[in-house]
Amino acid sequence: MNAPDNDLERRARELYREAAHRIDPATAARLRAARRTALDQSDRPSLAQRLLQLLLPAGAFAAIALAALMLSSPVERPLGSPAGLRSAVATDADGDLPPDAAAADPALYQNMEFYGWLAKNGESQASR
Structure with a gap:
């Protein structure tokens, strides 16, 4: 060839x-x-x-x-774990339920009497 x-x-x-x-x-x-x-x-x-x-x-x-x-300029991430983030998102979705105790801020539970008083008196003062 x-x-x-x-x-x-x-x-x-x-x-x-x-x-x-x-x-x-x-x-x-x-x-x-x-x-x-x-x-x-x-x-x-x-x-x-x-x-x-x-x-x-x-x-x-x-x-x-x-x-x-x-x-x-890094993206800021929440300080909690991803599981805590998911429970906070779920709490925001249905506002009738209180936040999960593990994911909530402990400072919220320090003045429970004040929150009870506010719940009772807040409605009566709002009607005035």
Whole structure:
């Protein structure tokens, strides 16, 4: 299989060299000028390439700025455990039930008499 490919390649090279020797000087000059023009244009970056050269650093800078912003202002998390957070959310959903004793603030249970008095007298003072 290599032998026919080699013969074809060898024959194509011979024909190319023969045609290159028989070309007239005016055509050769035009071909060289066209080649130089094509090479000069390929060296200059296109509009898309120039735009990419500008946008790539800008995008990298934006990503770094976003990462710095996220690291400098962390999200505040509740001090309690996730289970305590779930019970507080459940308590907020149905306000008829008192908060779970394990999740509630212990300072709320210090003045239970005051809360009882407020429950009794708050309704009577609100009607006045």
